[in-house]
Amino acid sequence: MSDLPQDLDSFLAAAGWGDAEIAPLPGDASFRRYFRVTKGGAAAMLMHAPPPHEDPRPFIAVARWLAEHGLRAPAILSAEPAAGWVLLEDFGNSRFREHVDAHPDNERPLYEGAVDALVALHRLGPGPFPVYDLAEYSREAGLFTEWFCPDRGLAVDARDWRAAWDVVLAPVLTRQAPGVVVLKDYHAENIMLPPDGTQGLIDFQDALVGHPAYDLVSLLQDARRDVLPILERAMLDRYIAAAAPGPEFEADYAVLGAQRNAKIVGVFTRLARRDGKPRYLGLIPRVWALLERDLAHPALRPVAAWFADNIPASVRANLGSTAA
Structure with missing residues (x-):
């Protein structure tokens, strides 16, 4: 070669x-x-x-x-x-994503295994990795206004965007301490199914010490495949029953879901426009729908208000269009 x-x-x-x-x-x-x-x-x-x-x-x-x-x-x-x-x-060729698509009857048990792996990981507490701090959360959220908004011809208030996230993330960061290991990209395309029957982890090089809800959001609000709300609810309940994370966990889950999904919309736009990978535009409508759902949570009122002021209803209603 x-x-x-x-x-x-x-x-x-x-x-x-x-x-x-x-x-x-x-x-x-x-x-x-x-x-x-x-x-x-x-x-x-x-x-x-x-x-x-x-x-x-x-x-x-x-x-x-x-x-x-x-x-x-x-x-x-x-x-x-x-x-x-x-x-x-070598974990082999069997990946969670393709296996579930081909064997839908295995979907729930495989997601149960993936959730249980997070429970086990989180019981270990923080590892020797950098902290997922406000600066990093803010930088990631900023990819939305840096890439998606200009791509759609939107002149938005980026300073107020950052300020809204500062308000929303402050209580999440308080509850995040002391933190757990966050793999950052834990979803169906990054879980392998080796021949020994386990679930193998890959693509974890960006691991940080952060909030236990983050990887759960990554798994259950998957940018690349549909996870039905009923399955998401069942897996969220499974995690809560096993980990007992506290009464504000679901609010934090919504906040981190919105933060991650806003980041992904920005990243996918950047991949298309800067890196010449237009296929990522086709994934944005799914991520946008998840973002809109997260924004409905009361914990996200400042960010939801920013959306109401800065993102026209026509854009929000027509995200299925990925034309240049």
């Missing part, structure tokens, strides 16, 4: 995988590339996350921490972070 980096062969040889067959795998929204390497009946996953666009060290650190604490992260077989190479345990 002529387009592979020149140092690939030397990395694989040093890792004991010299002369392995290499097959590229579909990529994601980042600069990372993935390959499956096979040799003598054995298989492994190869990730290339080259600097300066990527840094594999956070992924390696989170993977090792999760594995040390009993979570199903892929084992690190070999790594050369300075060159962006990481050789990982």
Whole structure:
């Protein structure tokens, strides 16, 4: 494969995988590339996350921490972070998303397993990762006004947007302490189903110490597949019964749902307009519908008021249009 980096062969040889067959795998929204390497009946996953666009060290650190604490992260077989190479345990080809779509009768038990994994993760408390603080929440929410609003020709009050989020997030941050490990992108396309019957975690390199509701929102308000409200409610109840997170948990769930969904609308717009990946525009209507639903919660009144003042009803009613 002529387009592979020149140092690939030397990395694989040093890792004991010299002369392995290499097959590229579909990529994601980042600069990372993935390959499956096979040799003598054995298989492994190869990730290339080259600097300066990527840094594999956070992924390696989170993977090792999760594995040390009993979570199903892929084992690190070999790594050369300075060159962006990481050789990982191969979880196989079965992914939560495609499996559920093909076997809808398995949907509820698989979501139950995913929720139970979060319960187990949250019982560990905060890990040695950066804190998900107000500055980061605000930066992420700001992607909405930075990318989506200009793309729709909307002149909005970005300062009041930030101020509304400051008000809404203040009590959430108080209740967030001391925090739990937040994987940041925990959803059906980032959960693998290895042959051993477990649920394998991937794409967790951005882990932070944050609020226990965040990954639950990521799982149940999925940007890429529909989760019926009745299933979302059942899984939310399952988490609350097991974790007893407190009386304001559902308010925090709505706030973080709105924050995440606003961020995703901005990110998907950026991927389309800056990075030439227009397919992400087709996902925005689903995310927008989730955002509107979250905004109906009383805990989001300041942000909902900003929407009423800044986003025309015609835009809010016609998000199905993704024309340039």
